[in-house]
Amino acid sequence: MHKIFLTLAALQGMISVMLGAFGAHALKNYLTQINRVEVFETAVKYMFYHTFALLAIGILYIYKPNSFLYWSGYSFITGTVIFSGSLLILCFTNVSKWGAITPIGGVFLILGWILLAINSIKYL
Numbered sequence: 001m002h003k004i005f006l007t008l009a010a011l012q013g014m015i016s017v018m019l020g021a022f023g024a025h026a027l028k029n030y031l032t033q034i035n036r037v038e039v040f041e042t043a044v045k046y047m048f049y050h051t052f053a054l055l056a057i058g059i060l061y062i063y064k065p066n067s068f069l070y071w072s073g074y075s076f077i078t079g080t081v082i083f084s085g086s087l088l089i090l091c092f093t094n095v096s097k098w099g100a101i102t103p104i105g106g107v108f109l110i111l112g113w114i115l116l117a118i119n120s121i122k123y124l
Contacts, residue, residue: 001065005058005073009051012080016048019088027091036091043087050080050109057116064123072115079108 023031023040031037057073083105090098 001070001073002058002061005054005061008077009054009058012047012054013051016044016051019047020044031091034091034094036094039087040091043084043091046109047080047084050076050112053112053116054080060119064119066119066123068115068119068122072112072119075108075112075115079105079110079112081105083109 023037023044027040028037031040054073054076057069057076061069061073083102086098086101086105090096090102
């Protein structure tokens with residue numbers, strides 16, 4: 001399981017950097033024109049932050065595998081896909097309704113942090 005989390009963290013980090021560069025260069029004028037620069041930056045920022053969380057989960061899982069880490073990792077993955085994904089789709093399509101999905105992703109991200117905290121209290 002740790003290999004899945006570590007691999008996905010590496011891929012997510014790569015995608016974050018690629019999206020950040022793409023947004024800063026190729027999409028800059030478009031995002032400015034539709035007034036979505038901050039939305040795009042938030043999507044990439046949260047994706048990148050949670051890359052480190054997922055990386056930590058993968059490393060911790062090597063030493064103390066348990067269900068809290070397992071579900072925390074999958075909560076981070078799900079939350080990042082929904083949170084950042086909905087914001088990125090909003091930016092690419094300029095359809096504001098995608099923003100309504102974003103809080104669901106936020107709930108999964110919060111759940112991931114709660115489960116990581118429980119893991120720390122219980123197992124570390």
